[in-house]
Amino acid sequence: MNAHKELEDEEETYLAYEEIHISRTGRPDPDDLAAHTAKRVRLLEDRCEYLTEAVVFSALSAEAFINYYATRKTSASHFSKYFEHLTHEDKWYIVPALLNGGHGLIPGQQPLQELHVLVRTRNSLVHGKATVFAQLTNSGHISMRTDIDYYYPSSDDAQTCFGAVERLVVALQSIDPSVQTSWLSEDSPTSIFFQSANQI
Secondary structure (H helix, E strand, O other): OOHHHHHHHHHHHHHHHHHHHHHHHOOOOHHHHHHHHHHHHHHHHHHHHHHHHHHHHHHHHHHHHHHHHHHHHOOHHHHHHHHOOOOHHHHHHHHHHHHOOOOOOOOOOOOHHHHHHHHHHHHHHHOOEEEEEEEEOOOOOEEEEEEEEOOOOOHHHHHHHHHHHHHHHHHHHHHOOOOOOHHHOOOOHHHHHHHHHHOO
């Protein structure tokens, strides 16, 4: 069962129980509310974890694939010398164009726009920002406090991110027919992961 459905089922179960309890006692059950809240928190944490994994693994897949493509079409030493230092997005723009007679993916259009969303979303997850605050306490001392800005992707973010991988590879195949897309088939492990993440 996916986390989203489990969360909905828990909410329905709790509301049904609470309605019965209130009709019998005239008041909510505080113990059940605490248990319900704890379970909701756990389910929400699970959901955030699944969505985060979908985004991070999508980014890793996209970069690994373009690295593999560039190495296969040239050599490991050529890749290290000319392509390895490029950003994730630059690789997807430059490598196909250089290796296919100037025919490449078009900046500002799909799927490069989705790749930009993928990279931005991944960066928000793995490069969290911290803010340091100084405040004066009642005793006149300065207290330092750090807040970390946590970001969790939405289902839409995660779907866009893992969908970007497939669209990038398919777009590359339209430029270079030698690109294999069998790993994107419905029964491949990668596709099964993406389908599972899509149900979150």
